[in-house]
Amino acid sequence: MTLTADQTIEALRAAGEPTRLRVLSLLSGEELSVMELSGILDQSQPRVSRHLKLMTDAGLIERFPDGARVFYRLSSDPLARRLIDTILDLLDDEAGAADDRRLEDVRREREVAAGAYFERIAPQWDRIRSLYVCESAVEAAILKAAGDGPFERVVDLGTGSGRMLTLLGKQARMSVGLDLSHNMLNIARANVTRAGLDKVELRHGDIFATRLPAQSADRVLVHQVLHYLADPAAAVAEAARLVAPGGRLLIVDFALHQIEQLREEHQHRRLGFADEEMRRWLAEAGLTPAAPIVLPPDTDGLTVCIWTAEREPQTDARAA
Secondary structure, three states: OOOOHHHHHHHHHHHOOHHHHHHHHHHOOOOEEHHHHHHHHOOOHHHHHHHHHHHHHOOOEEEEEEOOEEEEEEOOOHHHHHHHHHHHHHOOOOOOHHHHHHHHHHHHHHHHHHHHHHHHHHHHHHHHHHOOOOHHHHHHHHHHHHOOOOEOOEEEEOOOOOHHHHHHHHHEOOEEEEEOOHHHHHHHHHHHHHOOOOOEEEEEOEOOEOOOOOOOEEEEEEEOOHHHOOOHHHHHHHHHHOEEEEEEEEEEEEEOOOOOHHHHHHOOOOOOEOHHHHHHHHHHOOOEEOOOEEEOOOOOOOOEEEEEEEOOOOOOHHHO
């Protein structure tokens, strides 16, 4: 499949302007909101929005509303991405250096705000989580989705208070929990010790670059983490990378919702996820997704989804 001449010309025209080239370069790193792009580019939001609309209409980028905010990312179409990659490869690397510095400032601001939030609420973390959903029902569903075990190695990314480690720890011969918050890790250590688990390693680590061996865990969990992240698809890809042949990834997060105050009060970046979006990320990461487990709230509140996906078992060629 190829682009027609008219489609190619339209795409090149849409890209062929200095600000729009800057936008493509910025979005090649991560999805960004109109407000963030406006700040990085030092241009008004209406002006930036006009550029974004033109590139969206040309199929170069994708627009997706998330509550009261609108985010943009590069097109997921392979042909459009090939064209964008070619254009960006031809750009002078230093041309966007100032934009990259301002993007780093945006990232640091996010990290500082998120870090301060987690350090502040760490002692009340499990209580705050319980305000959203019936945690006992969610945990029962997680145990069912994880399977009976025993598991050779369980990895919990963004482990927080370590609840997933204590929930699955007795079924695992070895468990690893990663988190960026030292305060959270200290709480997790206390909870793991209280649960009588000794084969648990807790380490300071980044969900986007875990430094753990590929295909090394038969159960990987990402529990109530993705909605805090600027690039949840990248975190899904890294989590999937850790899943061993025949292993399973469990992602627990919210379905799409419109509770906007969670952004300011609890640092949520995304207001939940669509099933189609999550299943696409899992498939692109090389896993086979299953139908999600959907847990609506007992009263007004947030619906929790448990997405699972597996890596195909290795086949023994000698048995053929």
